[in-house]
Amino acid sequence: MASTDKASPCDRLLDAAARLSYRDGVSIGVETLCREAGVSKRSMYQLFDSKDQMLAASLERRVARYQARLAHPDPDAATPRERILYVFEQLEKGSVDPDYHGCPYLAVLVELKDPEHPASAVARGVKQTLKEAFRTEAERGGARDPELLARQLLLIFDGASARAGARVERLDDGLATATATALLDAAGLA
Amino acid sequence: MASTDKASPCDRLLDAAARLSYRDGVSIGVETLCREAGVSKRSMYQLFDSKDQMLAASLERRVARYQARLAHPDPDAATPRERILYVFEQLEKGSVDPDYHGCPYLAVLVELKDPEHPASAVARGVKQTLKEAFRTEAERGGARDPELLARQLLLIFDGASARAGARVERLDDGLATATATALLDAAGLA
DNA sequence: GCGCGGCGAAACCGATCGGTGTATTCCATG
DNA sequence: CATGGAATACACCGATCGGTTTCGCCGCGC
Known part of the structure; x- marks a missing residue:
């Protein structure tokens, strides 16, 4: 299994956000983020109010x-x-x-x-x-x-x-x- | 007169690029850049091959x-x-x-x-x-x-x-x- | 007077932006 | 088995991205 399996969608999103925004910069798109995390965009916006808050959460997490x-x-x-x-x-x-x-x-x-x-x-x-x-x-x-x-x-x-x-x-x-x-x-x- | 008058379109473009990309980051749009410089997008693309090269030129200039x-x-x-x-x-x-x-x-x-x-x-x-x-x-x-x-x-x-x-x-x-x-x-x- | 070149205004291109709406599927709990 | 929450897929929104093209104006040389 890939390293991102089995974790909750929230965790997978935060991990992907941390990885990709660190590698490519904070202007990475939410579409790309969700695709990488294997989470639908709809789910992301139910877990977080906005991309900005998800980014903050991904930093906080680490x-x-x-x-x-x-x-x-x-x-x-x-x-x-x-x-x-x-x-x-x-x-x-x-x-x-x-x-x-x-x-x-x-x-x-x-x-x-x-x-x-x-x-x-x-x-x-x-x-x-x-x-x-x-x-x-x-x-x-x-x-x-x-x-x-x-x-x-x-x-x-x-x-x-x-x-x-x-x-x-x-x-x-x-x-x-x-x-x-x-x-x-x-x-x-x- | 505004400080950007009288200068050549090229100079106005490079000055605007230096100012705005420094203030707002390099992801500033070419539309905004041209509007600020008072230069049409068409002229900009005759003076520079791409936004990236204009950005490089604006840094070089200073x-x-x-x-x-x-x-x-x-x-x-x-x-x-x-x-x-x-x-x-x-x-x-x-x-x-x-x-x-x-x-x-x-x-x-x-x-x-x-x-x-x-x-x-x-x-x-x-x-x-x-x-x-x-x-x-x-x-x-x-x-x-x-x-x-x-x-x-x-x-x-x-x-x-x-x-x-x-x-x-x-x-x-x-x-x-x-x-x-x-x-x-x-x-x-x- | 006439044509031509340069340039600005603006439409246009396909792609992507952040964000939403809707309908569907999955699964756990009662 | 029924119900409900969670997650999905996917179309869609208006805006903006970098970049191109069209058109029409204006001035300069012939």
Whole structure:
């Protein structure tokens, strides 16, 4: 059976929306989405009010998985520095996938220039959460200015993911971790 | 008279394409573009082979202006460090404009996931040129690894422009220059 | 005065957009 | 077996997509 069988129409729709909108952009058509999910357009509009809300739901659905992949597997044993650098190591590991096209949440924010779009709100929330995670680690590690360090790390994170996704830069030599390390050192993080 | 009068149809078209595709995204329609430029669709298709090529031309047209805005006004008197930091100061100055939506070349690369698109090639070229400018300054300033430093600075540049354009971050407190400075120091740049 | 070329207005092309209406089928529950 | 909700197929809506074509005006050279 195909990987999309057996799941509920709602799940199949959200998975297809996440996959295709990430690969082809948010302007992917609902017709294509439904065909890919094996769900009729009529069913889709009974499950969701609009394409915009389905897109937001498809982003929301993957938030936990996304954050879990960036979280250090053994948080208690790791230092703040290790937990921060683990995020960038994971970014570098993911970027070698030929299907990698950058952080999907940043891509949505760039493509949907409308900040009122429901999907933009989801994406902003993910970015905010990551920043707060960085800031918490920065505080625990004794950084001189935890807020500043967190904002700097997000500059690196988003810059690296955007450039790697656009195939303008490669991260597989540790560019992101090296840059983050330089900032951690400059911030006086333990 | 409107600002678009008196210029040639070609210029008006390219200006409108640059303005609207930057504001609304590259999926802006040719109908809208032509209406804004006051040029008939027929004339547009005599001047350009396709919408894609017109988009590429509109990006190309602004390259020199874009690069000039990032270049230090007095290159001979300035140190490599000053010339590098000037780029980030200009980025921060531009980002306070309410119409700022990030670096237009990075936005095009993210929106047009197709690297074969003629506009993608133009955008990649701009990024490459900026990286080489950074590397030249890094060499002249005696950085330990000029190539690495140039790549790191572009991470900052693109991360800052994308986040500022998406209104997820503000640069008006000097975030970009502060981060770049930390990297220059870490690289041993004079 | 006349014809011709360039250009704008607008119709037109097939395709696709987001979204809806309607009729039908499937399946689980009572 | 009957009923009802869920899902289907499919036609349809007006709008817009990138792109082409027709027509008619206007100015310039002969």
